[in-house]
Amino acid sequence: MTVISTTTDTDALTLTLVAEFAAPVEQVWQVWADPRLLEAWYCPPEFPATFTTYEFEVGGTAEYHATGPDGTRYPAWWTITAIEAPHRLEYTDGFADADGHRLDDPAPTRNTVTLETIGTGTRMTLLCRFDSLPHLKQIEAMGQEEGLSQAAAQIDGLLARASAGSGH
Amino acid sequence: MVVDQLSPAEVDRVFQALADATRRDILTRTLRGEQSVSALAAEYAMSFAAVQKHVAVLERAALVTKERRGREQLVRGHLPTVRRAAEVLAAYERIWRGRAARIAGLLNETGEAP
Numbered sequence: 079m080t081v082i083s084t085t086t087d088t089d090a091l092t093l094t095l096v097a098e099f100a101a102p103v104e105q106v107w108q109v110w111a112d113p114r115l116l117e118a119w120y121c122p123p124e125f126p127a128t129f130t131t132y133e134f135e136v137g138g139t140a141e142y143h144a145t146g147p148d149g150t151r152y153p154a155w156w157t158i159t160a161i162e163a164p165h166r167l168e169y170t171d172g173f174a175d176a177d178g179h180r181l182d183d184p185a186p187t188r189n190t191v192t193l194e195t196i197g198t199g200t201r202m203t204l205l206c207r208f209d210s211l212p213h214l215k216q217i218e219a220m221g222q223e224e225g226l227s228q229a230a231a232q233i234d235g236l237l238a239r240a241s242a243g244s245g246h
Numbered sequence: 247m248v249v250d251q252l253s254p255a256e257v258d259r260v261f262q263a264l265a266d267a268t269r270r271d272i273l274t275r276t277l278r279g280e281q282s283v284s285a286l287a288a289e290y291a292m293s294f295a296a297v298q299k300h301v302a303v304l305e306r307a308a309l310v311t312k313e314r315r316g317r318e319q320l321v322r323g324h325l326p327t328v329r330r331a332a333e334v335l336a337a338y339e340r341i342w343r344g345r346a347a348r349i350a351g352l353l354n355e356t357g358e359a360p
Contacts, residue, residue, distance in 0.1 A: 080346065080347065080350040082343060082346055082347075084339050084342065084343060086335040086336065086338075086339055091261055091264065091265075091335075093335060093338050093339055093342060095339075095342045095343065095346060097346040097349070097350070099349065099350055099353050100353070101353040105353060106349070106353065109349050109352055109353070115352065118348070118352050119345055119348035119349050119351075119352055120345060122344055187338075202346070202349075204342060204346075206338060206342065208261065208335075208338075
């Protein structure tokens with residue numbers, strides 16, 4: 079069962095998301111630490127992500143792109159600014175041009191992920207800070223897609239639970 | 247898509263304008279109703295010129311409109327821009343809700359082995 083709350087602060091320009099997962103902290107950490115797992119969820123299924131570089135260390139770089147339904151690639155990057163396995167990850171996430179050069183303007187977002195044990199599961203808190211905003215067209219387009227893919231993911235989750243039997 | 251009407255530079259101006267507590271307060275007041283700059287200035291422990299400067303920053307970001315009527319400068323909150331900023335935050339919220347839901351789905355798949 080996933081419990082999610084989100085808080086957007088239009089004054090401080092932050093988004094806080096809290097999600098709880100029925101899996102131990104180490105397992106949730108892996109969906110961030112392993113680029114093959116990361117690709118399975120970071121972008122919507124209609125815009126699958128491919129990570130071509132993934133240096134999971136402080137100061138490390140990630141290069142990735144989302145591929146749209148029409149084959150258009152949306153290149154992007156991370157810089158990892160803090161890692162405290164398996165509890166905390168901080169990274170900056172921004173867009174790049176077609177040649178992979180980082181775009182400073184519009185400014186990237188700064189993200190802090192915190193994982194903590196609650197009972198037998200994990201609480202993940204994401205704090206996303208905006209100094210300004212990345213490509214509005216892309217973000218808005220992906221945001222619209224999320225509405226559909228989120229529903230699909232929830233259905234998948236339900237089916238997975240149902241097929242696993244009575245669960246816990 | 248309404249959000250597309252704001253260029254990145256315009257969005258920067260909106261977010262910079264909103265980064266200050268006094269400007270946020272001025273915006274809140276002028277969204278409730280039209281205010282003269284002198285009426286606004288009376289609300290804050292700062293000079294008329296300082297308040298005027300804050301209003302100018304809000305005006306450049308299209309968060310308020312200013313109109314001269316006789317000797318008064320009347321300031322009014324511009325709701326469409328405020329809405330667009332909220333829409334952008336909402337877009338991010340949808341993105342992260344989607345990501346969390348997919349993580350949950352992934353953990354369900356990988357976590358089924360006893």
